[in-house]
Amino acid sequence: MTQIVSFVLNGAPVQVPADPHQRLIDLLRGPLHQTGTKEGCGQGECGACTVIIDGRPVNACLYPAPEADGTTITTIEGLGGDNTELSTIQRAFVECGGIQCGYCTPGMILSTKALLDRRPDPTEAEIRQGLAGNLCRCTGYVQIIESVKWAAERLRDKS
Ligand code: FES
Ligand code: FES
Structure with missing residues (x-):
């Protein structure tokens, strides 16, 4: 049976109907218009659909929409x-x-944000571990690791 799911999305409260077997990614990309959340494998393997839920990076393609309540x-x-x-x-x-x-x-x-919120000064091993669930078929990981280091440094400077 369809239920109303209430949660805070990007700082604003939302209420949206969800079916029991609906995936969070479909709720986000559909009625909530958050199309920046991408679907790659749809099976929890690529991390393209990562969002942060209560501080943790989560695969929205595996997350049941009603549990977002x-x-x-x-x-x-x-x-x-x-x-x-x-x-x-x-x-x-x-x-x-x-x-x-x-x-x-x-x-x-988003995986980087979850990591840096938790560990503002991560080692390279921690960065690799923090991004282990995210696959990139274009860039190669060297530039991505450098991006995380660059961000960590700037964010530490700001705080
Ligand atoms: S789409 Fe690949 S992990 Fe969700
Ligand atoms: S898949 Fe990572 S930049 Fe294209």
Whole structure:
């Protein structure tokens, strides 16, 4: 039976009907218009659909929409503040060449945010581990790791 799911999405409360077997990604990309959340494999293997739920990176393609009730969710649309400026992490990926086609990028960036919120000064091993669930078929990982280091440094400077 359809139920109303209530949660905080990018800082604003939302209420949206969800079917019991609906996936969170379909809710986000459909009625909630968060199309920055990408679907790659649809099976929890590529990380393109990563969003942050209550501080943890989660694959929205595996997450049942009804379980979002009562949570706080951040998608890539929630990172730039007023939507006119790139966040520091987004800028890092641009500056360091961590983007080519961009399909994996929202997921990479949200995994990076979850990591840096938890570990502001991660080692390279921790960065690799933090992004282990995110696959990129274009860029190669060197530039992506550099992007995370660049972002970590700038964010530490700001705090
Ligand atoms: S689309 Fe969700 S992990 Fe690949
Ligand atoms: S930039 Fe194309 S998949 Fe990562």
